[in-house]
Amino acid sequence: MKRLVLVLLLSALLLGCAGFLTPEIEPTPAPTEPVSTPVEESVAFSTPIDETVAVPTDVPLTPPPLPTPTPTPTPQPPLYGIKIGIDPGHQARPNFATEPIAPQSETQQVKCSAGTVGIASGVAEYEVNLRVALKLAALLEAQGATVVLTRTSNDVNLSERERAEIMNENEVDLAIRLHCNGADDTRIRGAFMLVPARECTATFSENVRAAQAIIESYCAATDLPLRKNNGITYRDDQTGFNWCTRPVICIEMGHLSNESEDLLLTNDAFQDKMALGIYLGILGYFQPERTE
Numbered sequence: 001m002k003r004l005v006l007v008l009l010l011s012a013l014l015l016g017c018a019g020f021l022t023p024e025i026e027p028t029p030a031p032t033e034p035v036s037t038p039v040e041e042s043v044a045f046s047t048p049i050d051e052t053v054a055v056p057t058d059v060p061l062t063p064p065p066l067p068t069p070t071p072t073p074t075p076q077p078p079l080y081g082i083k084i085g086i087d088p089g090h091q092a093r094p095n096f097a098t099e100p101i102a103p104q105s106e107t108q109q110v111k112c113s114a115g116t117v118g119i120a121s122g123v124a125e126y127e128v129n130l131r132v133a134l135k136l137a138a139l140l141e142a143q144g145a146t147v148v149l150t151r152t153s154n155d156v157n158l159s160e161r162e163r164a165e166i167m168n169e170n171e172v173d174l175a176i177r178l179h180c181n182g183a184d185d186t187r188i189r190g191a192f193m194l195v196p197a198r199e200c201t202a203t204f205s206e207n208v209r210a211a212q213a214i215i216e217s218y219c220a221a222t223d224l225p226l227r228k229n230n231g232i233t234y235r236d237d238q239t240g241f242n243w244c245t246r247p248v249i250c251i252e253m254g255h256l257s258n259e260s261e262d263l264l265l266t267n268d269a270f271q272d273k274m275a276l277g278i279y280l281g282i283l284g285y286f287q288p289e290r291t292e
C-alpha cells in the first residue's frame with residue numbers, strides 16, 4: 001500500500017512539475033515569433049514605397065504635351081472689328097445741282113459745294129481734307145479698324161447724300177466728315193465740331209460723346225484753339241447728316257481764312273498732328289476705359 005501511494009505521489013509530482021515547466025518554456029518562443037513578423041511586414045511596406053516612387057517618375061513624362069494645347073493668346077488691336085467711315089469734304093469740281101436736304105424734304109441743297117481755299121497758301125480745302133483723311137485712315141487701320149473712305153481722289157463726283165449713303169450701306173460704327181472752315185473775319189481761328197441737331201438723328205448722345213472726345217484730343221494734339229460753344233455746334237441744315245443713319249459728326253479742322261492757321265493746315269508735318277489728334281479721339285471714344 002505504501003508503495004502504491006509513493007508511486008502515485010511521485011507521478012503526481014512529476015506531472016505537476018511537468019505542468020509548471022511547460023508553460024514557462026512555451027511563452028518564451030511565442031514573443032520572438034511576433035517580433036520577427038513585424039520586421040517582415042516592414043520589408044513588405046518598403047516595396048510599395050518603391051512603387052510609388054516609380055509612378056511619379058513616369059507621370060512627368062506624360063505632362064509635357066499638356067503645355068502645348070494651352071490657348072495661344074492672340075492680342076487683338078484696340079480697334080479690331082470697328083468700322084470707321086471717313087468723308088473728306090468737297091472734291092476738285094463742285095456740283096451745283098441740287099438734292100433734297102433730308103429724306104421726305106422739299107428743301108433742296110447743292111450736291112457738293114466748292115469749299116474754301118487757303119488765304120495765304122492758295123491750297124484748296126478738298127486737298128487738305130483728303131490728305132488728312134488718308135493719314136487718319138492709315139492710323140486707324142494700323143490699330144485694326146476697317147476704314148471706309150468716301151473718296152481717295154479729288155477727281156470724283158459725289159453728292160452729300162451719296163456720301164451719307166456710303167456710310168449707311170457699309171454700316172460704319174462712326175462716320176467722320178473732315179472739313180476746314182472759311183470765315184469773312186480773317187482773325188477768326190480754331191477748330192470745332194458740327195453735330196446733327198437732336199431732331200435730325202437717332203444717335204444723338206453717341207454723336208455728342210464722339211464729338212467731345214475727338215475735338216478735345218484734336219486741339220490737344222495740334223495746339224489749335226477751340227472755337228464756338230465749347231467746340232460743338234448743332235446743325236439741322238446738313239445734307240450729309242440728315243441722310244446718314246449711322247453715328248455721324250463733322251470736324252472743322254481750322255480756318256483756311258486765317259493766314260497763320262492756313263499755313264499750318266496745309267503743312268504736311270502739321271497734318272500728321274491733325275490726323276493723330278482725330279485718331280486718338282476716335283480711340284478714346286471706342287476705348288473709354290483706356291483713357292480714363
Ligand SMILES: [Zn+2]
Pocket residue numbers: 089090115116125179180181
Ligand atoms: Zn468744307
